[in-house]
Amino acid sequence: MTGIAAPDRPRRRIFADLTPLRTSPHYRRLWVGGTISWTGQAMTALAISLQVYEITGSSFSVGLVGLFTLVPLVAFGLYGGAIADTVDRRKLGLYSAMGLTGLSIALAGAALLDHHRVWLLYAVVALQAVCGALNGPARSAMIPRLLPREQLPAANALNSVTMTSGVMVGPALGGLVVGWWGYQVAYLIDAVTFTAALYAMWRLPSMKPERDDGSAPGERGRASVLDGLRFLGTRPNIRMTFFSDMAAMVLAHPKALFPAIAVLWYGGDAKTAGLLVAAPAIGALLGGLFSGWQGRIRRHGLAILLSVAAWGLAIAVFGLTRNLWLGLFFLAVAGFADTTSMVFRSTMMQAATPDEMRGRLQGVFIVVVAGGPRLGDFLAGTVADLTSPGVAITGGGLACVLVLALLALRWRGFARYDARSPQA
Incomplete structure (x- = not known):
């Protein structure tokens, strides 16, 4: 194929x-x-x-x-x-x-x-x-x-x-x-x-x-958090799903800057900031509603890389525009790309992980999803104070794409991941 x-x-x-x-x-x-x-x-x-x-x-x-x-x-x-x-x-x-x-x-x-x-x-x-x-x-x-x-x-x-x-x-x-x-x-x-x-x-x-070895549930003993982290350390494809998401959420997450740019860029108020917050959510909802094509995709790793790159590029272009409706459009594109990435990341983690480890890896997923955007808010706010909101947003989007490319070069097998024979 x-x-x-x-x-x-x-x-x-x-x-x-x-x-x-x-x-x-x-x-x-x-x-x-x-x-x-x-x-x-x-x-x-x-x-x-x-x-x-x-x-x-x-x-x-x-x-x-x-x-x-x-x-x-x-x-x-x-x-x-x-x-x-x-x-x-x-x-x-x-x-x-x-x-x-x-x-x-x-x-x-x-x-x-x-x-x-x-x-x-x-x-x-x-x-x-x-x-x-x-x-x-x-x-x-x-x-x-x-x-x-x-x-x-x-x-x-x-x-x-x-x-x-x-x-x-x-x-x-x-x-x-x-x-x-x-x-x-x-x-x-x-x-x-x-x-x-x-x-x-x-x-x-x-x-x-x-358990893969067929042992009964009563023979399981205590599931160790460290065992789950060690398992993740030996599974480059699953690990890459977390790295790619962190690249997007930490480096290119401009939500903390929306109140400021609503005033500085668009001469708006709280309602404008609300539109900026809503735009990625609308794009994400559309990504879920118009997701019928995703069942035909087999190269999940490549799909994740393209989706995260699309997020980073959309955020970078958003940082360059000063037209509100155009900015909302690119934020919606970013939200659509984020949903697409999430679908394939979740699917890869579920399909390529043995049942006895799924809970622990989902726990790591929760930590990444909860912590990544918070770190992104802090980074965006810090860079914006030191430079400008435009530099923080556009620079963050480009940094996301650059880091993603370096990760893809480091773990080349991720782009070749095939859903028909999932390998963690």
Whole structure:
């Protein structure tokens, strides 16, 4: 085969491939439940930020919400993955979802009792991050057990639709609900939406990790985080999926500069900054909705390299333009490329990793996804202060492409990765 795509597939889909939803009732319930509950979580996240600001009147205090979320998510991400490689993943997903439901009920109860304490909100978001760090690896490690390998790209594209639509719809609903009925109603709605995720988890079969040597789950012993990291150190293709994502998120992540450039470049205000934030999310959503072609791609490594390069180039060009609509277009292109990269990175990690290691590698994935953009915000802000926002954005995009090219030269086999015979 000389190209990226397989020529022997007669169907030419444009829109998202819904085959996983049709063929697997378990995956269908998991996807529907996750979509509903993710929207509720996004609604609650905005409500918490609004409530913190109402209590304190401080933007710094609102910023601390992100810190109280990030630290537990990173700290427990690796251990959540290790736990997911030891216990029944169905039970872990069910119990962690129950924990998230209970936290939403606690928020609603505190609001109903007029117990407005910022420390309580910080404690809840930290515990939510812990539950999320346990739930995420368990859910992701289940998908390769529910679907055949050839349906994994379609499933990951559908999961991207869940995430991006939730991020777009959830905050909008949260603002409306808080404005009309108050915080307690927003938190109660979130708790109710979790029933869909709980039902999906409850209906799943047992999901105990499987070992390649055929040993029983009871013989597994304790899954070590270090063993997972050692495994990653011996798998260059899987390792490259993380390196490529870090190149994009650390070097070419301009989100922290959007408030400044909304004023400096476009003479706008907070609404302009909101458009800049929304543009990559819209592109990402379109990337999930128009993902039917991805099932025909076999050279996943090459697809990742091209997608990440497209992200970097789109960000670089965005840094050069001073027309708002043109800038929004290139940000949307970047979001589309990011979703495409995410689909193939997730698929490669799921297909080329033995079941007994999937939870731990998903834990590493959570750490990278959570930590990379935060480092990118810090780097972009620092470079912009030392030079200018244009240099930070365009230079970061070009640096992303350069580092990606060096990585591809260092691990040449990554571009030759073939999904029909996945090798980690």
